[in-house]
Each structure stands twice: as C-alpha cells, then as structure tokens.
Amino acid sequence: MRFLAFITLAALCACGRPPQPPEQASADTTAAALDSAALYPPAEPVERLLVATTTSLYDSGLWAYLEPMFEEEYGVELDILYAGTGKALEWGQRGDVDVLVVHDRAREEQFLADGFGVSRTPFAYNYFVIVGPSADPDSIRGMQPESALAAIHSAETTPFVSRGDESGTHAQEKRLWAAAGYDYDEVQQAGDWYVEAGTGMGPTLVMADEMGAYTLSDIATFLSYQGDIDLEVLVDQGDAMRNVYAVIPVTAARDSAMAANMVTFLTSPEVQQVIGDYCTAEYGRQLFTPAAGQDL
Amino acid sequence: MDKLAEAFGISLRLILSGDPTVVEVTLRTLGISASATLLACLLFIPAGAIVHFASFPGKKILISVIQAFYSVPTVFVGLVVFLLISRTGPLGSLGLLFTRQGIVLAEVLLIAPVMLGLVISGLKGVSADAPDTLRTLGAGRIQMAAAVLREASPAMISAVLLSFGRAISEVGAAMMIGGNIAGRTRTLTTAISLGVGKGETAESIALGLILLSIALVVSAAVHMAGSRSR
Incomplete structure (x- = not known):
C-alpha cells in the first residue's frame, strides 16, 4: 500500500512532457503509471536537427533568435547543443550531431580532410579581445596581443584564466602564446597565475572576474556579460585576433539535406542581416560581422 | 549582500508567478526522475528479492560489489552511457543520446546499486527471525516471501526515496x-x-529552491503514506 502511494505519485509526474494537460495527469492507475514509465512516450517530433555550437555563440544569445526562424522556415525541430569546438568536432565525428558551428579553421580543415564534414562555410566573424580588471596590474592596455601575453607571463602575479577546454578560443590562445614565443606546455606549468578553467566562455569570464584575472574572450560573449562583470577590454587589435565562425554539415548527419539547409540559412541575406544587427543597438557596436561568401 | 537579497526576491517572484520556463523545467525534471525511479523499482526490487532469497555461490561477494557501487560517480555513469548510446556505440541505433529517455537510462543505472543494496539489506533486517515464526504458522514459500516483503516495506520506502533523491539531484549524467x-x-x-x-x-x-522543495515534499508524502498504512 505504501508503495502504491509512491507509484501513484510518480505517475503524476511520469509524463516528462512539460505542459501537461490535466486529464493526462489524472491517469493514476498503477498500470498506466508502469506503461508510461516503461515506454516513455516518444514525445519528440520525428524531425529534429541537432546542431552543436560553440559556447561563445550560445552564451551570446544569438541562437535564441535564429532557432525559431529556422524552425519556421524548414518545419523542423532545432536542438542546439553547446560545447567547445573540440567537443563539437568529437560529436560530429561520432555522428551524434548533424551540423557544427565552430571557430577553429585549422581543426575544421582537418575534420573535412578526414572525411567527417561535408563542407566548411564561414558566415560571420568578430574579434578576440584580452580582458582584465580595470586597474590593469600588468599594464597591458593597448598592447599588441603577443606583447600583452608576454607581460602577463613575466609579471607572474596577475592570474590569467585559460578556457583550457580545447575550444576554438583555447586554440586561439595557444596560437597567441606561440606567436609570443612561448612553448604552450611550458606556459601550462609556469605557475599558479596560469589557471585552466576547463569550461565555457561565459563561466570563464565569471571566473576571471571573481579572481581579478586576465582572460581571452570573443567580443560577443564579453559584451553580453559586461553588465554582470567588472572586466574591461584591454587588448583588441590585430588581424591575428579575428574570430571566424563557420558552419559544417556532418557527413554522418541523419538528414543531410536538412543539415545542408543550415548552410543556406546562415548565409542567406536575411539571416546575414539579422546576425549583423544582433544587439548592435544595445551595445553600440556590432557583435558579429556577416561574412557569407568570404574566404576566411 | 544587497545583490543576493535582490536575486532572492526575483527568484521568489519567478516561482510564485509560475514562470513558464521554470514550470516546464520542473515538470520535465520530475518526469525524468520519477520514470527512472519507477523503472528501477520494477527492475531492482524483484532482483534484490531474488538475490536475498536465493542461495548461490558468490552471493556475499555480489552483495559487497553492489555496496561498493553505492557512490559511483555520476559523471562516470554519464561517460559509460554516452559511449553506449552514441551513434557509433553498441546501442547507437536507438537514438537515445540527447533525449530524456537517455537521461532516464543513465539515472536507472546510477541508482541501481543503491536500490539493490538497500532492498537486500532491508529484507535481511526482517527475515532473520520472521521465517521461523511464519513456518510454525504453516506458511508456504510464496506466502513467506510476501510476508517478509511486507515487513520490509519501510526499508523499501527509504530505498525508493534515496534513489529518487539521487536521480533528481545529479547533474553529471544529465x-x-x-x-x-x-x-x-x-x-x-x-x-x-x-x-x-x-x-x-x-x-x-x-530552480535551486524548487529542487529543495521537491525533495522535502516527496519525502513528507511518502512518510505520510507509510504511517497511514501502518
């Protein structure tokens, strides 16, 4: 009897479909409970397209705009997963997602060369920036990115928070260390000031803020976090800091035509316009520069 | 401190106003954890009873192994299930990755050791002297097993509760x-x-407050049901 009470309780919640009609909740016989739990009704519409996007794009909130537009135009349920570029590529390799939206050209080209991706189409870019506390203890403001990293490294006092998650931003950071003349393995071992967060762009910014640290960020994520954190943009120049987002349909996609639609969608004039306008009024500058058709 | 108080105020407003996203996430979470707990009950209460009532070589070792897995890390279960249900994994064709059913599967595996172990030790707690008493009253094997199960039901309830609590509060596998x-x-x-x-x-x-409240409500409800039928 005591069990039955729990099972009935469970039956009330066993549906899992969020907006639950009351008549469904009243199906409280044990049989119904067992049935719904064992089969777990296929609530998903059959058509769903899984897109793995970089955390920087996800945290900027752009997908919340694009998702309903795509769903309406192509009549498909779009599921957005966020992960660093490294993890997104891994999902693509396993065929767990249908489309990748990532930002690390070298690894993207390798991914294509290995036969895991159909094509690589750049559709937008912005810039990486080095942000830090406004007091700027290592005086890096206005420097070239390579000199800024060198200054942070030689001071060894102010923490530098690295994404440390094999994301596109992490790859960019490694490129900058190399350009500054450092061996990355040595940087990782350099001391307590070098902090590997192992997490997304947003959490990394929050962590850097808490620690009064420097970090490398894309400008879009930084601007969308600006109100909540006290960090400032200190270094924002050089072509070396360009951050290009590209879309790659996965070879193993469940529905390759639908996956290809994402390329058409992101490079279409209307969506390019939306991307270029996204939050421009709010921040007084462009978060993403449309780049369809450019070789980046 | 002001910021925290303000956040707390907004959070209460979100809950009290029935914010659609908050409601949706809450119902989904309840559905997933309840399904996982229910499936685990169906599988592991009988399985626990079989382990308890049957005698076979290696029984003690099996029970030790089950107990050793009580605190299996949730991210480890997540990793194993991911490798199983990823497209290229052995169960890849089921298409369970990135679905609620996939989370249910991971949670069932996660709570399996706790439920099995507590069911077994619950049965052990009552059956030490009960079988003799029952046999003198002329009970058959099935009747005896049923009687022991009934006696053990408070222990079963805590097994179910703990399992539900572990399922609803874990983050790694989800x-x-x-x-x-x-x-x-x-x-x-x-x-x-x-x-x-x-x-x-x-x-x-x-969301944290809701999670906490669910834990308290479920616990209270089951205890109330338990004391009424006693």
Whole structure:
C-alpha cells in the first residue's frame, strides 16, 4: 500500500512532457503509471536537427533568435547543443550531431580532410579581445596581443584564466602564446597565475572576474556579460585576433539535406542581416560581422 | 549582500508567478526522475528479492560489489552511457543520446546499486527471525516471501526515496547524456549549472529552491503514506 502511494505519485509526474494537460495527469492507475514509465512516450517530433555550437555563440544569445526562424522556415525541430569546438568536432565525428558551428579553421580543415564534414562555410566573424580588471596590474592596455601575453607571463602575479577546454578560443590562445614565443606546455606549468578553467566562455569570464584575472574572450560573449562583470577590454587589435565562425554539415548527419539547409540559412541575406544587427543597438557596436561568401 | 537579497526576491517572484520556463523545467525534471525511479523499482526490487532469497555461490561477494557501487560517480555513469548510446556505440541505433529517455537510462543505472543494496539489506533486517515464526504458522514459500516483503516495506520506502533523491539531484549524467537542450532535455540541475555560468543568479536560486522543495515534499508524502498504512 505504501508503495502504491509512491507509484501513484510518480505517475503524476511520469509524463516528462512539460505542459501537461490535466486529464493526462489524472491517469493514476498503477498500470498506466508502469506503461508510461516503461515506454516513455516518444514525445519528440520525428524531425529534429541537432546542431552543436560553440559556447561563445550560445552564451551570446544569438541562437535564441535564429532557432525559431529556422524552425519556421524548414518545419523542423532545432536542438542546439553547446560545447567547445573540440567537443563539437568529437560529436560530429561520432555522428551524434548533424551540423557544427565552430571557430577553429585549422581543426575544421582537418575534420573535412578526414572525411567527417561535408563542407566548411564561414558566415560571420568578430574579434578576440584580452580582458582584465580595470586597474590593469600588468599594464597591458593597448598592447599588441603577443606583447600583452608576454607581460602577463613575466609579471607572474596577475592570474590569467585559460578556457583550457580545447575550444576554438583555447586554440586561439595557444596560437597567441606561440606567436609570443612561448612553448604552450611550458606556459601550462609556469605557475599558479596560469589557471585552466576547463569550461565555457561565459563561466570563464565569471571566473576571471571573481579572481581579478586576465582572460581571452570573443567580443560577443564579453559584451553580453559586461553588465554582470567588472572586466574591461584591454587588448583588441590585430588581424591575428579575428574570430571566424563557420558552419559544417556532418557527413554522418541523419538528414543531410536538412543539415545542408543550415548552410543556406546562415548565409542567406536575411539571416546575414539579422546576425549583423544582433544587439548592435544595445551595445553600440556590432557583435558579429556577416561574412557569407568570404574566404576566411 | 544587497545583490543576493535582490536575486532572492526575483527568484521568489519567478516561482510564485509560475514562470513558464521554470514550470516546464520542473515538470520535465520530475518526469525524468520519477520514470527512472519507477523503472528501477520494477527492475531492482524483484532482483534484490531474488538475490536475498536465493542461495548461490558468490552471493556475499555480489552483495559487497553492489555496496561498493553505492557512490559511483555520476559523471562516470554519464561517460559509460554516452559511449553506449552514441551513434557509433553498441546501442547507437536507438537514438537515445540527447533525449530524456537517455537521461532516464543513465539515472536507472546510477541508482541501481543503491536500490539493490538497500532492498537486500532491508529484507535481511526482517527475515532473520520472521521465517521461523511464519513456518510454525504453516506458511508456504510464496506466502513467506510476501510476508517478509511486507515487513520490509519501510526499508523499501527509504530505498525508493534515496534513489529518487539521487536521480533528481545529479547533474553529471544529465548534462552529458541530455546535453541541456532548452525546451527538451534541460533539467533543474543542468539549468542551474548553466545559470551560474551565465551569472543568472536569480534563476539559479529559483530552480535551486524548487529542487529543495521537491525533495522535502516527496519525502513528507511518502512518510505520510507509510504511517497511514501502518
């Protein structure tokens, strides 16, 4: 009897479909409970397209705009997963997602060369920036990115928070260390000031803020976090800091035509316009520069 | 401190106003954890009873192994299930990755040791002297097993409760298997995790309070049901 009470309780919640009609909740016989739990009704519409996007794009909130537009135009349920570029590529390799939206050209080209991706189409870019506390203890403001990293490294006092998650931003950071003349393995071992967060762009910014640290960020994520954190943009120049987002349909996609639609969608004039306008009024500058058709 | 108080105020407003996203995530989380607990009951209460009532070589070792897995890390279960149900994995064709059903599967595996172990030790607690008494009253094997199960039901209830609590509060497997997809696989714990990363303190506090309340309500409800039928 005591069990039955729990099972009935469970039956009330066993549906899992969020907006639950009351008549469904009243199906409280044990049989119904067992049935719904064992089969777990296929609530998903059959058509769903899984897109793995970089955390920087996800945290900027752009997908919340694009998702309903795509769903309406192509009549498909779009599921957005966020992960660093490294993890997104891994999902693509396993065929767990249908489309990748990532930002690390070298690894993207390798991914294509290995036969895991159909094509690589750049559709937008912005810039990486080095942000830090406004007091700027290592005086890096206005420097070239390579000199800024060198200054942070030689001071060894102010923490530098690295994404440390094999994301596109992490790859960019490694490129900058190399350009500054450092061996990355040595940087990782350099001391307590070098902090590997192992997490997304947003959490990394929050962590850097808490620690009064420097970090490398894309400008879009930084601007969308600006109100909540006290960090400032200190270094924002050089072509070396360009951050290009590209879309790659996965070879193993469940529905390759639908996956290809994402390329058409992101490079279409209307969506390019939306991307270029996204939050421009709010921040007084462009978060993403449309780049369809450019070789980046 | 002001900021925290403000976030707390907003979080209460979110809950009291029945914010659609908060309601949706809460119902989904309850559905997933309840399904996992229910499935685990169906599988592991009989399985625990079989282990307890049957005698076979290696029984003691099996029970020790089950108990050793009580605190299996949730991210490890997440990793194993991910490798199983990923497209290229042995169960890849089922298409369970990034679905609620996938999370249910991971949670069933996660709570299996706790439920099995507590069912077995619950039965052990009553059956030491009960069988003799019952046999003198002329009970058959099935009747005896049923009587022992009935005696053990308070222990079973705590097994169910603890399992539900572990399922609803875990974040590692839900994140890895569900992927925290908005409107589909986002649960209370993964939403809190994302919210903290985004610096959305109020939402995270709201969801945390709900998670806490669910734990308290379920616990109270089951205890009430238990004491009434006693």
